[in-house]
Amino acid sequence: MTVYRATVLVQQDVEARPRRRRVRGARLAIGVAVLFALGTAVRAAGLETGVFLVPMVSFTPYFTVAALAMLAFAVAVRSRAAIALMLAVCTCLIWCVAPRTLGGLGSAEGRPLRVLTANLNGGRGDAAVLVDLVRRLNVDVLSLQEVTWSARARLAAAGLPELLPYQVSRPMFRGPEGSGVYARHPLRERTGLFQPVGHHMPVVEVALPGGSAVEVVVVHPVAPVPSTVPEWHAGVAALPPAPTTGPPRILAGDFNATLDHAVFRRLLATGYTDAAAATGQGLVPTWPQGRGLPPLVAIDHVLTDGRAGAVTVQVHDLPGSDHRALFADLRLRPWPAVRSPAGARRTSSA
Known part of the structure; x- marks a missing residue:
C-alpha cells in the first residue's frame, strides 16, 4: 500500500x-x-x-x-x-x-539640389574619399561638422574648392566644435535666424541659377552624454522651425538625435520632412562607424521644409570618421524668386 x-x-x-x-x-x-x-x-x-x-x-x-x-x-x-x-x-x-521604411521614390519634378552631410570626427575623416564622393555624386551643397584647420587644408589639397568654390567655414584647431558649408553656387552667411546651442552651426543662403535661393543650416548640437543631456536637448530645441515664406530651408548635419527622440519629433512637426524616412531609408544607421561594431543608429539627417522633397538618399562610408556620410538628392518646388545673395564669396573663415 x-x-x-x-x-x-x-x-x-x-x-x-x-x-x-x-x-x-x-x-x-x-x-x-x-x-x-x-x-x-x-x-x-x-x-x-x-x-x-x-x-x-x-x-x-x-x-x-x-x-x-x-x-x-x-x-x-x-x-x-x-x-x-x-x-x-x-x-x-x-x-x-x-x-x-515605407517611403517611396519622391517626385522628380522641381529644381535638383544634391546635398551631402558628413561629420569629420575631429578632422580625421579621409579628405580624398570625401572629395571623391562630392565629385561622383555631383554634390551642390556640402555640410561638414567637426572641421579642423588641418582638415580644411587637406580638403583644399584634395580639390574640393574646384568642385565647390564657395564656402563659409568655422574650423577649430581640434575637437568637435568646427563646421563648414561648401557650395557650387554663390552663398552668403546669414545671422540672427536662431541662437545655436552646442557647436558652430552656420546658416547660409545659396544663390541658385535663375535668381532664387535656398537656405541651409549646418546642424551639430552636442552629444547626449551624461554631462550634456540638458545642453543636447536645448540644442535640438533651439533649431529654427520650418518656414512657410522666404527661401526653402534645409537642415543638414549630425543632429545627435534619432527619429524616436521627442525633441526631434517636435522639430519635424513644425513642417520638416526627414529625407531618409521619406524615401524608405529611415532605418539605415549612420553611427558609430569604425569602432568594432556596425553602425547602430541614424543620427545624421537632411530635413526639408514643405517646398522640397527627396528623390533618393544614400549612405556612404567615410574612413577615419565615426559617422557615415549622408547624401540626399532633393527637388525644390517652385517658389517666388528672391534677390541673389549680395556679397557672395568663395572663402569665408573665422
Whole structure:
C-alpha cells in the first residue's frame, strides 16, 4: 500500500511539473510584458529624460524587434494577459517605426539640389574619399561638422574648392566644435535666424541659377552624454522651425538625435520632412562607424521644409570618421524668386 501511494504521488508530481512550468512562464511573460509596456509608453509619450532614457530611446527599432520576439514567447506560454499586452505594445511600436521604411521614390519634378552631410570626427575623416564622393555624386551643397584647420587644408589639397568654390567655414584647431558649408553656387552667411546651442552651426543662403535661393543650416548640437543631456536637448530645441515664406530651408548635419527622440519629433512637426524616412531609408544607421561594431543608429539627417522633397538618399562610408556620410538628392518646388545673395564669396573663415 505504501509503495502504491508513493507511486501515485510521483505520478502526480510528474503531471504537475508542466503546469508549474506554464504558470512560471506565464508569470514571467506578464512581468516582462509590463516592462515592454512601460518602455513603449516612454517612447510614445516622449517621456525620455536623463542620462539613461535619452540614449536608450535611440534603439527603439531594436526594441520593436525584441517586442515581437516577446509576443511569440507569450503565445508559446499561452498567457492571455501577456499576449494582449504585447499585441498592444507591438502595434504601437510598429506604428512608430514602420513609416520610416515605407517611403517611396519622391517626385522628380522641381529644381535638383544634391546635398551631402558628413561629420569629420575631429578632422580625421579621409579628405580624398570625401572629395571623391562630392565629385561622383555631383554634390551642390556640402555640410561638414567637426572641421579642423588641418582638415580644411587637406580638403583644399584634395580639390574640393574646384568642385565647390564657395564656402563659409568655422574650423577649430581640434575637437568637435568646427563646421563648414561648401557650395557650387554663390552663398552668403546669414545671422540672427536662431541662437545655436552646442557647436558652430552656420546658416547660409545659396544663390541658385535663375535668381532664387535656398537656405541651409549646418546642424551639430552636442552629444547626449551624461554631462550634456540638458545642453543636447536645448540644442535640438533651439533649431529654427520650418518656414512657410522666404527661401526653402534645409537642415543638414549630425543632429545627435534619432527619429524616436521627442525633441526631434517636435522639430519635424513644425513642417520638416526627414529625407531618409521619406524615401524608405529611415532605418539605415549612420553611427558609430569604425569602432568594432556596425553602425547602430541614424543620427545624421537632411530635413526639408514643405517646398522640397527627396528623390533618393544614400549612405556612404567615410574612413577615419565615426559617422557615415549622408547624401540626399532633393527637388525644390517652385517658389517666388528672391534677390541673389549680395556679397557672395568663395572663402569665408573665422
